[in-house]
Amino acid sequence: MIRLFKVKEKQRELAESAVGGAPVKKQTAGELRLNKGWFIFNKNSYVTKVILKVEDDFMEGGSSLLVILKFCVTYASHGGYSNRCLKVKGQGDISELNLPKTCSIIFPNGKDDLMNFEVSIRPDEGYYMGGTFIFTFQVSPIYPHEAPKVKCKTKVYHPNIDLEGNVCLNILREDWKPVLNINTIIYGLFHLFTQPNHEDPLNHDAAAVLRDNPKLFESNVRRAMSGGYVGQTFFPRCV
Template identity: 80%
Template sequence: MPRLRRSRGKMLKRPMGLPLLRSKVLENYVFIKVTIRPDEGYYLGGIFVFSFQVSPIYPHEAPKVKCKTKVYHPNIDLEGNVCLNILREDWKPVLNINTIIYGLIHLFTEPNYDDPLNHDAAAVLRDNPKLFEANVRRAMSGGYNGRP
């Protein structure tokens, strides 16, 4: 997986507080954990951990990405599944781990209510951004998860 090693080397040098926490290889899969700390927007001050499962056929298959931190977000469901088009139909072998990380950062700075996994959060963001912001703040302090 020389391509993955090159991507990993670039991740370690990148700014924006996104350290590579650890990686390991198990049965030809590489597991990577990345922490994202948004520096603007609704999620400012939050710390969000993601796991990447990279298959042996990477870059011909997108990594599987899960959010390990409970978050109230239109594009991340309560099980940690992430709705990011480059992880699905828009994946191309020229993309890499850094592209996914930048896509995740973008989800936190510009949540997308048009392509949601959490439909309730998307509706609140679309219809009442102030309430959405309050829900995000409560969720980040452990007081709200989007369920009634």
């Protein structure tokens, strides 16, 4: 583990040794250890990918050394990797959810599958008040080192949600960190309905209307939620 703290130094040495040659792609912390023989795992195995992800998060300040040590101990004591050890965090987060009163959680596959579920959001203020919006969550086997995959199941006229259900929420993308959790995501989704944002859109038409004509935007939202057309797009009723 001492070598863990010399990764940056070794990366610099590799770069310096390439003087006069083609540029060398900067290796991640995990790749450097793998290439130097610090791991004996298959480079493409699922176990190796998980370990590299955990360690690279550590080098970027996203994971504590304790997390890495716990993972190594778990791996060694069980004679190999088990999906169960990485699901524990996700299951714990779900069992400790502190949802807004306007949100509820549904398990379509039953309580035995806690890694795939739906969240229902019913805003009590703002443009979308009274509507019901369903989001699907698919929790990664390496959560919390990867954000859950979240899509909006309800077709909605919204600047930050496109017609295919993709959601523009920064913590689901570049701002995700292992210290965040499912509860954080749900509050972020709720915030999208109380404070839609025209500056970071997925539905550019809706964003332009919100920016230029909030009254028309409000009218479009009510029409869509009631089950009707906005432009040439039909939205099923969700109120």
